[in-house]
Amino acid sequence: MVFNSPTLSYSLLSPILIILAGALIGVLIEAFVGKAVRPIAQLSVALGSLVLALIQVIRIRDFTSTAAAIGSVVIDGPGILFQGAILVIAIISIFLIADQDNFTSSPAALPGSDEERQAAQSGTVLTEIYPLTLFAVSGMLLFPIASDLITLFVALEVLSLPLYLMAGLSRHRRLASQEAALKYFLLGAFSSAFFLFGSAYLYGYAGTVSFAGIHAAVIGGTGNDVILLLGIAFVAIGLLFKVGAVPFHAWSPDVYQGSPTPITGFMAAATKVAAFGAMLRLFYTVLAEAQWQWRPFFMVIAIITMIFGSLVAISQRDVKRMLAYSSIAHAGFLLTGVIALNKAGLEASIYYLFAYGVATVGAFGIVTLVRDSSGEVSDLNRWAGLGKRSPWVASAFAFFLLAFAGIPLTSGFIGKFAIFSAAYESGATAVVIVGVLSSAIAAFFYIRVIVLMFFTDATEDGTSVVIPSILTRLTIFISLAITVALGVFPSPLLDFIKPLAIFIR
């Protein structure tokens, strides 16, 4: 028996390998480096590996290869763009994550116990969060470039498992945070099971787990269509769970609300990019010829997701829950890009994901700043009059909200316009009409928050905006700058995306 050693092209896989190496070094630092230098060492390793990976992504942007890891991953333009977007979002969020005010110093201690108090008093800080973030990022980088079902499933779990833990590490309201972790974990595992079951049926249909093989079987059309339909449906359910589309959204408001705010921002932005990346690859390349089996289903999902997200967000009294429902609505808008199934749809989706992700991290960065004596204040009523007390913070938040709403001259407008026109080109007129209408509904509740901040009298209840630390400031400034730049000068990024946004099979 002859074994052929696999050939890996390390340069093409280097972004993932760098992040994984950084994560492993982080674990070693956790074990061997003294407490005093640990935070700075961890932050430098995390930031260094993220930046290095981003540089590497930029260097390999013109390469395409299906054989980078013996057919398990495919390196192509969209994959590179998704990886770049995830890394930029991760770099912005790592500053926010580094602001240790948000995390408990001893996750294993019981809430309210002496042990917890001692850990807090001794100035212990939680540094495990950095390796966990890097592990999650490595899964996210792999997810949109995976080109067989095994890699796709493993990447899904590698990105999810650290996030489940990170959801439970909040410093304030620890019980709620642990509850968020439990809900995220149980529903996430539930959805992975659906995903895996669907993969089994796709394998049964095609007789192979590679995307190329499944694509060939779909074109050939000799297999059993019932098995194909079951496979598509279950895999789609698993992916729709991850992006939080209705009716698979139940976890997202609770998890968004309970998780530590920096983690919420990172998870909301980066997971969406990764999950939509994988979804776009699967449905644009592998299952494009089976569009009659999934497009009608996706249209219904997109329509109810957009309407539900926008309508329910109106009645929210908690800023994090409101942003959660807004992210559900955005998942609906992004599904329009999947439905479009043309090159314009792909370009628009990539642009939208990047613009939305950056604005999300920035918005959650601002949520961490509004506090009272017991921690963050996320009750919207207590945000009243914020614009008078701290005009800069309120203006920045207002700007992010306008970007979410898609007001012209913000990045959100360009994204929405591009994604809806791509869907319209492909003939999905009904979805586009619902999309535009629900954007209008969504604009209402974003603007209501702005009115609340600037034109309502403040209540005197000890809510204040803390002076942001330099790290949080960096997060907010960078995301604000990118959001403004993308709104005013969208064409450089659009032109950059255009030649790259071609999936290879």
Added chain:
Amino acid sequence: MNSANYLYLSALLFTIGAVGVVIRRNAIVVFMCVELMLNAANLTFVTFSRINGNLDGQIVAFFTMVVAACEVVVGLAIIVTIYRSRRSASVDDANLLKR
């Protein structure tokens, strides 16, 4: 024996698991139901592997076992933490959010 019967069995196991996740209240039991679903998917993979006459499906089953083991580690850590702070592993008692 007809291989299709294994597909029916695995679909049944998957359904039992899914229903269990929805109706059971104890986090541990819910989690076990998720594991049942994963194993049902494994059985499907192995059955299709036999029907298709190649080994890909069996390889996936090994990957799934490893991934499921990782999930157990993370999941039990979360459930134990919840139990220690609340003295209850019921998913209904966890209702602080939504307010």
